[in-house]
Amino acid sequence: MSIWVGENARVLIQGITGNQGRFHGAKMVEYGTEIVGGVTPGKGGSTVKLHNRDLPVYNSMNEAIISTDAEVSVIYVPPPYAAAAIKEAAKSFHDVRGEGLIVCITEGIPILDMIDVVSDLGQYPNVRLIGPNCPGIITPGAEGGSKIGIMPGHIHQKGRIGIVSKSGTLTYEAVAQTTGIGEGQTTCVGIGGDPIQGTGFIDCLEAFEKDPETEAIVMIGEIGGTAEEEAAEWIKANGTKPVVGFVAGATAPPGKRMGHAGAIISGGKGTAKEKIEAFESAGIHVANDPSVIGEVLRIALIEAGLREP
């Protein structure tokens, strides 16, 4: 089992003819993701070769979903057009299938566009957006699996740990460490570091909590906002599975944006210290050093009786 994306999910690529779409499209096909086609307005009817497969290009999401029965769309469209691409995908999934998952990789979408998108998505209760500005979502399979995004596939392996993170490369670090202690992952979700996002920590925690195959969760946050504190509150009230947490940015100075638009300490709020305290008070196993995430997870699993000492 997994959350939101099964091993054989049928996936479309919006922006399939662009550089990013072609490059990551080929990597996804190579990993074993069931890519069924893509959309680039004006290029419908042509095909694109990704790795060893020729895939159909459609003019619109509506046409693409009807033709391929896709359940997921991943977006590599540049920032000026990304908001429109998300809205088109949401409406089409809703109209054709009544549900769908949209994964937006694009970095640099204007914040007001995202407010508009999130408000628009309110009309489609069964359509979920992950991102933007995120590495995507991956459900490793026994062989292959479904990699939807830009993460390096080879570090993942099928298992029982659910991972949710605001950061891309730091997620890879956590994944590699879980794999390093002999554990694998059910699903890894990169929710992205932008201030306005489709899916937050709590959405992921709820889904991992419900997923019978996920036995423990790794949650990676960073400075800025209060999402980590709210997630900790949720865990305190609802969590039954062991959670390992890490927060990046303990040394970041206030008022400076640390790469991600959301990673900024403003008015003394959103510091790593506050977040770590919230984690601790919720019973989360805190890794103070990102290089011990695997080790803290191993101890948490043993304490929960899920692993032999």
Add this chain to the structure above:
Amino acid sequence: MNIHEYQAKQMFRDAGVSVLDGLHCRNVGEAIDAYRKLGAGVVAVKSQIHAGGRGKGTLLDPKTRKVIMEGGVKIAFSEDEVRDYSDRILGNLLITKQTGESGKLVTNLYVESGCDIAHEYYLAMLVDRDSNSLLVMASREGGMDIEEVAETNPDSIHKITSSGKSGFDRDSCVDLGSRLGLIGPALEKFTDMVSKLGSMFIESDCSMIEINPLVETSDQDIIALDAKVSFDENASFRHPEWDDLRDYGEEEEIELRAKKTGLSYVKLDGDIGCMVNGAGLAMATMDVIKLYGGEPANFLDVGGGADENQVTTAFSIILEDPNVKGILVNIFGGIMRCDIIAKGVISAVSKLGLERPLVVRLAGTNVEEGKAILSESGLNIHAADSLADGAEKIVKLVKEGA
């Protein structure tokens, strides 16, 4: 991206938001002309820098750091006073609680007509990440730090929100004004102002508008006495006009140069330079350096798909900082291939020389090729197996060198 008060007030004027008459000046002569043109008798002579707390700041001589004057915003009652104040402000450093000790050099002034103040309010418009909406926050306690008000008197802060691209409707603006205690013509003017600011916020892709104080005059007019406006840099592709508003003197030259190369760089006070891919991992790398007893000299994210040229630029930016005594490169290759990074590191080192210790930790895609390239280069590069190992090694090497 931030702009100056005089620029923000011009935007307010264009949007129909009430401000006082005022003129932008760059030298004492212009300030005196402005005083004559305004014909107000009483004017405020205001230092223009991208930081708050100007009124309570201190002006220092940039060379001797001798105190020139207390207060970066002065009320002048005569031409002589305008001459005196602008002479003491321009060309000097203004230190406020937001600028840090180094302060900001003042090269722009705003000379503004005085007005008669009955009450000072606070108003800010921003994006609220919790509710995915636009938020207006206002208080009767104007002229003070909002952080302070939030702590001492949180009930005095009132809020309204709006989602989508429609801005704020009349009813919620009236509601907000009423909660501030406004009535009659003042309430009407406040309502109109909030609605116009909302449209301006959306049309201009602002990330924040702050007016502190917003004043009610004795004849029940509502005027923005201060104006702080920031833009969402992600929207710069649809605002070519921002190029004219940008004051490069206010931004760190080196951070700008990094941005142009697609790098994200923030200078810090330590002595260990860092080059990392990804913002989260870059922050975590800084944290681990600190955990092992070192101090990071910078945050530097080379991004997801850096090429050899970007790696070289990143290296030269790190090495320009005279405080840097050693460098830690930490790459978890996803999209980024470790062999490309290794080649970039070698090319940077051969161009720039390597007198300071360098520790490189590579993981992920093509890691074996990357490690081979580094070890075959014959350069004095210390390899690390993990993030902790890398941090420990560089901290030790820097301490030994010191």
